[in-house]
Amino acid sequence: MRNAFSKALVAAAEADERILLLTGDHGYALFDDFRHRVPGQYINAGIAEQNMVGVAAGLAKAGFRPVVYALSAFIPIRVLEQIKLDICCEELPVLFIGDGAGVVYSTLGVSHQSTEDIAALRAVPQVRILSPGDAHEMKATMELAFATPAPVYLRMGKSDLGPVHSAQPKLEWGKLVSVRSGAGPVVFIATGSMLNLAVKLAGDWPGSAVWSAPSLKPLQAESVTAACQGHRLVVTLEEHNRIGGLGGAVAEILSQEQPMPVCRIGVPDQYSELCGSYSYLMKEHGLDLDSVRAQVMAFTKKHSIA
């Protein structure tokens, strides 16, 4: 997935010299190819994220297409005001890459973890949010981002979970992508790293459908209602706080358009307490396969579905 990111970025930069990569002194090894192929388009702005985002705004106003890279723990949270005032207010074409979203940096602690970024940005007008679930979606979201001269945040989470799609899916802003069709009572909608787990989980509910949500904002009401049509229960999955992310967005739409129960699987409203591997922390937050299965079973039981 990171390889797909790097390839897509280099290809875009080679094709368009207006694309400039700004990094907040992050991306060791990740940008080796970029620096080799298009060295003149690489700017290490140092450990100074506020300035980096402001500079990106100025470069965008001067006609460039900046790509701003940092850990998702720093972009958007540390620079939310710069994103709002300097970029989004003016609808500038800046692509933000937030790497290591969720609890990828599990052993480093809360400073490097990011489970509030989607919620924070969803309430900022004009910014679009992408969250690819595998390497195919990564390539597709990068292409969509570069084709859209607007503020975009691309959330890059756990990247080595393997492919979900067999080929690059066709992406459109706001639309869910079908992963597995079915007419059973349960429909799963997942984003980012949780897409992989959703597919595994769906096997336990015969006939369930699985959809991916690579475009979290905009999220089209028609696409969500169409995906949920014919099912009785909705389960959303994300490596993000249960508040304000995919689950919140889906619940907002369904509560108004097509009321039905929504089980929001995500990080409880808490920080990681202990040190541990990625899988250890996912379990701590109830996001490992067994924990999620138990949560979904309790939900289906509550709503009288075996």
Next chain:
Amino acid sequence: MSAVSAAYTPANLRRTILRMAYSGSTVHIACAFSLVEIMAVLYRQHLKLGSGPGDPERDYLVLSKGHGVMAQYACLHELGWLSEEHIRDYCTDGTPLKGLSDADVPGLEVNSGSLGHGLAVGAGLALGALRKGTGQKVYAVLGDGECNEGSIWETILFAAHFRLTNLLVIVDANGFQAMGPTAEIMDMGSLEQKFVSFGFEACTVDGHDEAELDEAISRLVKSSFPGPRAIIARTVKGKGISFMEGSNLWHYSRLNEKTYQDALAELEKAQEGAPR
């Protein structure tokens, strides 16, 4: 004096500011008055504005200290980019000009008011112009209180490291910030020494002396120094109106009929005494 040099007369700009502040019942009057001469000299003698606010090769005036925006509106009014109605109806319901700078207004480059934003955007504009080789200059006007913001110093590091020779920072050093004198709240020490130690060419001038400002801007813009430049303009908050000068009250106070008329009368008197 020629017609050109008669434009942007500080007394006229201050009169426009007073009219805006009175009609809109707005605050931040003193913040605008301290930078009137800085704005006047930039608009009159230095900014190359090309065919208008959307000209892609215009020089950029970035008002990072958005609280002084009325001084820029007054200049844009003289320039003809803002109409009489804009001034007359300032800050009233449904009008476009707000109490702090807003990039949606043609001629304003950044959203400010939250401090410490504009300089970074200006650095990006400067870097963009250097990369494109357009010869554009970026003039970024900051407040000394604004220099409390860490983001300002991030950009100062960046501007020096990336040798933004087309960036000229002008600090409107009026010695006050929202709650009182900067020396008491967050003493910035010598801003000139700080800029120099960060890799700028810098000097300090009387920010109400137009000739001195013009000379310093011309000298720094033409300098062969291989980095960004800064001018610390020593100014008086509320400059031009005796009961506003050096009084932080006029960061917050609104004009009433009496203070408005008193202030206008002072400007009239000052202008009568000035050479024509």
